[in-house]
Amino acid sequence: MALQLPRDWRLQAQRYRLLGAKCRGCGRVVVPIRPVCPGCGSDDVETIKLSGRGEVYSYTVMYKVPDSFERSVPYVVALVRLEEGALISAQITDVEPEEVVVGLPVEVVFRQWRQYGADGHIVYGYKFRPVMPGMAATQ
Amino acid sequence: MVTSRQDCRTVYVVGVGQVPVGEHWDKSLRDLAVAALRAAVADGGGEAPGALMLGNMLGSTLSEQQHLGALIADWAGFRGIEAASVESACSSGAAALRQGYLAVKSGEHRLVAVLGAEKMTDSVNGLATAGLAMAADAESEAAIGLSFPAINALLMRRYMHEYGPEREDFAAFAMSSHANAVGNPNAMFRKAVSQKACLLAPTIADPVTLMDSAPMADGAAALILADAETAARLGRTGVRIAGSAVATDSLALQDRNELLYLEAVAASTERALAAANRSREDVDFFEVHDAFTIMSILSLEAAGYAPRGEGFRLAQEGVVVRGGRLPICTMGGLKARGHPVGATGVYQAVEAALQLRGAAGDCQVEGARVGLIQNIGGSGATVVTHVLEAE
Ligand SMILES: [Zn+2]
Numbered sequence: 001m002a003l004q005l006p007r008d009w010r011l012q013a014q015r016y017r018l019l020g021a022k023c024r025g026c027g028r029v030v031v032p033i034r035p036v037c038p039g040c041g042s043d044d045v046e047t048i049k050l051s052g053r054g055e056v057y058s059y060t061v062m063y064k065v066p067d068s069f070e071r072s073v074p075y076v077v078a079l080v081r082l083e084e085g086a087l088i089s090a091q092i093t094d095v096e097p098e099e100v101v102v103g104l105p106v107e108v109v110f111r112q113w114r115q116y117g118a119d120g121h122i123v124y125g126y127k128f129r130p131v132m133p134g135m136a137a138t139q
Numbered sequence: 140m141v142t143s144r145q146d147c148r149t150v151y152v153v154g155v156g157q158v159p160v161g162e163h164w165d166k167s168l169r170d171l172a173v174a175a176l177r178a179a180v181a182d183g184g185g186e187a188p189g190a191l192m193l194g195n196m197l198g199s200t201l202s203e204q205q206h207l208g209a210l211i212a213d214w215a216g217f218r219g220i221e222a223a224s225v226e227s228a229c230s231s232g233a234a235a236l237r238q239g240y241l242a243v244k245s246g247e248h249r250l251v252a253v254l255g256a257e258k259m260t261d262s263v264n265g266l267a268t269a270g271l272a273m274a275a276d277a278e279s280e281a282a283i284g285l286s287f288p289a290i291n292a293l294l295m296r297r298y299m300h301e302y303g304p305e306r307e308d309f310a311a312f313a314m315s316s317h318a319n320a321v322g323n324p325n326a327m328f329r330k331a332v333s334q335k336a337c338l339l340a341p342t343i344a345d346p347v348t349l350m351d352s353a354p355m356a357d358g359a360a361a362l363i364l365a366d367a368e369t370a371a372r373l374g375r376t377g378v379r380i381a382g383s384a385v386a387t388d389s390l391a392l393q394d395r396n397e398l399l400y401l402e403a404v405a406a407s408t409e410r411a412l413a414a415a416n417r418s419r420e421d422v423d424f425f426e427v428h429d430a431f432t433i434m435s436i437l438s439l440e441a442a443g444y445a446p447r448g449e450g451f452r453l454a455q456e457g458v459v460v461r462g463g464r465l466p467i468c469t470m471g472g473l474k475a476r477g478h479p480v481g482a483t484g485v486y487q488a489v490e491a492a493l494q495l496r497g498a499a500g501d502c503q504v505e506g507a508r509v510g511l512i513q514n515i516g517g518s519g520a521t522v523v524t525h526v527l528e529a530e
Contacts, residue, residue: 011278011282014278030393030394031279031393032279038389038394039396057297057398058293058294058296058300058398059293059296060289060292060296060344060345060346060347061344061345062284062285062286062289062344063342063343063344064268064286064288064343064344065265065284065286066265066268066272066284067265067269072284075284077283077284077285077293079293079297079392079393079398086393087392087394087395087398088393089279089280089283089285089293089391089392089393090283091283091284102297113283113284114284123282125282125283
């Protein structure tokens with residue numbers, strides 16, 4: 001894949017801070033931020049910082065993966081239902097694939113996404129991991 | 140037949156052409172496209188079309204070739220005509236059909252060629268997989284490492300969690316498509332498969348297995364469309380397009396209103412049937428976009444052929460299999476005819492036209508008069524639905 005440094009630079013805030021768009025009209029929250037609410041069409045949308053807590057809504061384990069993701073094989077990708085109501089696609093990390101179930105409580109962490117290009121350009125961003133027992137109170 | 144839109148032109152399918160779906164190592168994208176197009180022109184009476192609408196998804200990625208409209212018009216012997224290519228991921232073929240339909244319906248053209256062409260075996264490594272992932276949202280799905288099968292796995296897992304179907308229920312859809320392909324000389328896999336083979340198939344992205352997913356393939360298929368006067372002059376008024384509709388939804392699963400309800404399937408099915416003045420019960424066969432078994436199930440539910448959470452029963456109960464009340468994928472579907480992505484929607488239309496002509500051979504649905512065909516881009520973001528009818 002061709003190196004896309006401007007795109008990776010442009011998307012840093014989204015990938016590093018887990019931002020969402022909340023509609024002031026209907027209240028819907030979506031990730032990533034976007035200028036118009038997909039629920040009601042309002043452009044009265046504010047950017048919010050998401051809590052990063054939620055639970056696994058669906059998941060899969062990937063063995064045959066796209067180029068530049070080989071280092072992580074196998075990995076779990078999930079749809080996570082965030083506390084704020086939005087769904088988000090993300091990898092689940094710090095876990096054995098067979099430990100993941102629908103409903104598993106998870107929290108956001110900052111990790112390496114992939115490495116690509118001749119110079120080994122590294123892209124970082126959000127992933128989720130199981131909430132450690134007894135750790136939730138300190139978040 | 141007099142319709143509520145009798146003031147507009149009626150659009151007939153006067154010619155069809157296809158090349159067998161498979162791995163054509165000795166043929167390029169243009170070879171496949173030219174062969175299908177010239178076969179359709181010959182079948183339609185041999186006249187040069189006034190325009191060419193071409194559906195293709197991966198030419199830029201896998202063949203490093205864009206600008207296919209003019210290229211294929213020239214190579215097929217129609218240099219000078221209007222031509223353009225249309226892209227909407229796996230629904231590119233039916234999107235081209237929609238444009239061809241509109242061109243005739245509007246009165247702008249009297250004879251139009253519609254072509255779907257895809258060359259998937261030119262790539263090595265993961266290029267085809269990466270190309271297919273472009274049907275999803277690049278920034279929120281492909282960027283985190285999701286492949287296209289994995290996106291369908293997310294749908295399938297949640298469906299299993301909510302409604303509790305067994306593996307056998309999914310297998311029944313694959314078995315039905317394979318059984319139907321046996322009689323189709325242009326199908327990639329003309330071989331029935333057992334339930335055991337389905338249940339033992341290797342996993343691609345858990346819970347999606349090889350037998351849940353349609354194969355990548357090379358292929359090209361074409362149609363010639365004409366207005367009523369031209370069709371009558373050519374003596375080819377047997378099949379017409381009675382309804383045509385497109386609806387859209389979010390590319391990313393995470394942005395859907397409800398994960399397991401394909402809103403664009405519901406909307407485009409509704410509109411296409413309404414345009415044809417038909418009810419669901421009038422449909423004699425349904426060419427479903429069975430890229431994955433879960434897509435067949437979600438499509439049948441959203442199209443109104445099963446209540447939510449019940450569609451998985453339709454294959455095991457014999458409703459959607461050969462001889463059932465609503466046969467689907469009558470010539471093998473994407474699963475067994477093969478899924479050359481940007482060509483698939485045109486293959487569906489060619490097969491429906493053959494059914495309505497009574498020329499589907501061993502795949503013939505007896506007495507077929509009304510066919511519903513549906514081509515889906517991505518995991519439901521573009522849904523193109525047509526109703527074809529025998530005159
Ligand atoms: Zn809103």
